[in-house]
Amino acid sequence: MSTGTEQAAPSTAATARDAVIAVRGLVKTYPAGRGRRGAATPAVRASDGIDLDIRRGEIFGLLGPNGAGKSTLVRQLTGLLRPDSGAIGMLGHDLVRHPERASRLIGYLGQESTALDELTVSLAAETTGRLRGLDARTARAERDAVLAELGLTELAGRAIKRLSGGQRRLACFAATLVGARPVLVLDEPTTGMDPVARRAVWAAVDRRRAEHGATVVLVTHNVIEAETVLDRVAVIDNGRVIACDTPAGLKVLVADEVRLDLVWRDEPPLHLPEVAALRPAAQVSGRRWTLRLPQARARAVIAEITGGQAFAALDDFTLATPSLEDVYLALGGRQKGLVKA
Numbered sequence: 001m002s003t004g005t006e007q008a009a010p011s012t013a014a015t016a017r018d019a020v021i022a023v024r025g026l027v028k029t030y031p032a033g034r035g036r037r038g039a040a041t042p043a044v045r046a047s048d049g050i051d052l053d054i055r056r057g058e059i060f061g062l063l064g065p066n067g068a069g070k071s072t073l074v075r076q077l078t079g080l081l082r083p084d085s086g087a088i089g090m091l092g093h094d095l096v097r098h099p100e101r102a103s104r105l106i107g108y109l110g111q112e113s114t115a116l117d118e119l120t121v122s123l124a125a126e127t128t129g130r131l132r133g134l135d136a137r138t139a140r141a142e143r144d145a146v147l148a149e150l151g152l153t154e155l156a157g158r159a160i161k162r163l164s165g166g167q168r169r170l171a172c173f174a175a176t177l178v179g180a181r182p183v184l185v186l187d188e189p190t191t192g193m194d195p196v197a198r199r200a201v202w203a204a205v206d207r208r209r210a211e212h213g214a215t216v217v218l219v220t221h222n223v224i225e226a227e228t229v230l231d232r233v234a235v236i237d238n239g240r241v242i243a244c245d246t247p248a249g250l251k252v253l254v255a256d257e258v259r260l261d262l263v264w265r266d267e268p269p270l271h272l273p274e275v276a277a278l279r280p281a282a283q284v285s286g287r288r289w290t291l292r293l294p295q296a297r298a299r300a301v302i303a304e305i306t307g308g309q310a311f312a313a314l315d316d317f318t319l320a321t322p323s324l325e326d327v328y329l330a331l332g333g334r335q336k337g338l339v340k341a
């Protein structure tokens, strides 16, 4: 398939031969400024030397907590924000020098939908197709096909601003798919969606990858979603890629660990030595203690806690195999912000 966009790649941005997207040394600092009440806000280095190679047909994830720098990265990938330095090559184009070319290469679903809010679901999809160069008949045909694919036909005549949060997200996702682009960049596409809508989104993404070789960059802070849909994932923290591998490859890093959650009825019984001994290693969230332990140690702890006086103070406990959140923490990520479910 020709994208109609063949160009020589910039030598700095195309070192990996099969990379659809190659990012090298990307740096972006938001300057210091003044907040609403005049308080000084410090400069933030939101991309701090990012290198990435994303291959054709991959569903590639950017995973990290709030403020990690995921949206800043995708806004640079989509040509909406200019990096201070570094290179972005996409399908042979230098997007730092020619950010305007991004719209021909990428279907982008950002976090906000305000641009489409006034339109009906149907018109948003059709207009997107027209803006991407489809003739009127093709735009209408693609619109109808995509709305049917995503179960949105009944809502076609409703204004996007009058839909629920999840429906609105799905309608904007539908518009993103009309007038297909070789790269999809989706910033938390399933936020607020029910399981049926989520499944429709993942099926639609998978179909575009299988049938058209589309490459998908997906921003998420939902570790469960990341483990189920991603081929590879870059873990982002403080503007840096702290790891990049398949979800399974990343989990090998913490293969021997398990996570033990203890939920106390009330105050934990710290007067009991077996409980006091666990306190320094526990991550405390209200009545919940989370411990990451080698498997054998976790078994011993459970035996101690459930076999002694501490058991009466316990409301609940769970033992779980490691998730990408455990990988993130093991890699030195900050403590909070990844959503488990």
Ligand SMILES: Nc1ncnc2c1ncn2[C@@H]1O[C@H](COP(=O)(O)OP(=O)(O)OP(=O)(O)O)[C@@H](O)[C@H]1O
Pocket (backbone or CB within 6 Å): 030, 031, 044, 046, 064, 065, 066, 067, 068, 069, 070, 071, 072, 073, 221
């Ligand atoms: N326009 C801006 N001006 C100044 N600082 C900003 C701006 N946008 C983002 N930041 C800061 O840059 C850092 C990265 O923000 P970014 O929005 O890229 O994170 P994120 O990983 O997408 O977070 P989230 O999961 O909440 O969307 C944060 O510290 C944020 O406060």
